[in-house]
Amino acid sequence: MDYATRLAALCSREPGLTALLSLPAQGDAAVFWLLCTEAGMASMPRVLPRLAADAGALAASAPEGEGLLCLYDGQPRMVLLRPLPANHYVSTPDAALLWEWRGEVRELRHDPPELAVLLQRAENTIWLLLAHAARLADQNCLLEAAELTVQIRHRCLLPLLEHINGRFSGSECHRAGNYADQLLLTHPAADAESIKDALEAARQIYFALRYELANENFSRQEAVELEATRLLRP
Numbered sequence: 001m002d003y004a005t006r007l008a009a010l011c012s013r014e015p016g017l018t019a020l021l022s023l024p025a026q027g028d029a030a031v032f033w034l035l036c037t038e039a040g041m042a043s044m045p046r047v048l049p050r051l052a053a054d055a056g057a058l059a060a061s062a063p064e065g066e067g068l069l070c071l072y073d074g075q076p077r078m079v080l081l082r083p084l085p086a087n088h089y090v091s092t093p094d095a096a097l098l099w100e101w102r103g104e105v106r107e108l109r110h111d112p113p114e115l116a117v118l119l120q121r122a123e124n125t126i127w128l129l130l131a132h133a134a135r136l137a138d139q140n141c142l143l144e145a146a147e148l149t150v151q152i153r154h155r156c157l158l159p160l161l162e163h164i165n166g167r168f169s170g171s172e173c174h175r176a177g178n179y180a181d182q183l184l185l186t187h188p189a190a191d192a193e194s195i196k197d198a199l200e201a202a203r204q205i206y207f208a209l210r211y212e213l214a215n216e217n218f219s220r221q222e223a224v225e226l227e228a229t230r231l232l233r234p
Contacts, residue, residue, distance in 0.1 A: 003076055007032065007055045008099040014047065016040020018086045019100040023169050029069065030076040033095065033169075035086040044083040052081060065154075090168045118159050119213050126156040126206055127224040130199055134231035137195040145195045146188055152202045153186050160209050179205055200232050 001009075004022060011020045016037050023031040034051075036044065048068040052058055057073040067082035133148035158175060162168050165177035173180040185201035188194040210218075 003030075003056055003072075003074075003079070004032075004098055007051065010051050010054055012099050012101075014040075014051065016043055016047070017101070019089075020098045021095040022098055023092075023096075024094050026080065026171060027078075029078040029080045031080045031082065032098075033089075034081060034083045035089055036083050037086060041083055041085050048081055048083065052079070055079075090162075092168045094169055113159075113163075115160070115163055115213055116215060116217065118163060119210065120218060122156040122160060122206065123210070123219070123221055126152060126202075127221050127228045129156070130203060131224060131228040131231055133199055134196065134228065137192045137199075138231075140192060142190055142192060142195060145192075146190070146198075149186055149188055149195065149198045149202065152199070153183065157183065157186070157202060157205055157209075160206075160213070164209075164213075196232060196234075203229070203232060 008020050011017045011034060016039050017034055018037060018040075019033075019035040021033040021035070023033060025031060034044075034048075040047075044066065045063075049061060052061055052068055052070045058070060059073050060071045062069050064080060065082075067080055070079045070081065071077065072079065129148050129152050133145045133152070136142075136145035136148065153172070158172065161176045161179055161183070165175060167175045167177065169175075172183060176183040182201060182205050186198045186205070188198035
């Protein structure tokens, strides 16, 4: 029995899981999405290590975001298990369905949130994160500031880029499409100036997306936008 078959059998017996999908490898890692109920998603920090250990001869594992990166003695050597709330799942042509609970995946709408909703969510979040990260960089809290650049990319920029490009899986560069080169600039080096440059790159990407996507119902967070912009000035 191969790894994917074993993992599918384990998932089928796990409360809170509704489907297992295989995605194209990222680097050397085989990628699996585990769709979850809300309660199942909350239990993933303790469930994923158990599933990983039961699925093969596990040599080591480490958290990666909300997922778990696993190293096995056999094949596949490296595996990324990534949980995803079922109600956030968007159908993507490169995802292979390995198991589902009672037709759960086929019955999902497979529609991403409306762009207007995603944009307003980003607007309500990004300026606060940019301002906080800029203050942390000024105070030489460089690791904390660099971590916020990751949150800005994942919570504010990538959801919009995924939607406009119709790419909901794969590397960040693939999902970013024509913005890939600019998105690379949001990865800072370990100094305050580099972090400020990365934050400014994120601001410019978002500003361009907002200009392109905002409609008459969009509500700007002008006060905190001005504060964040001031903090990012050289």
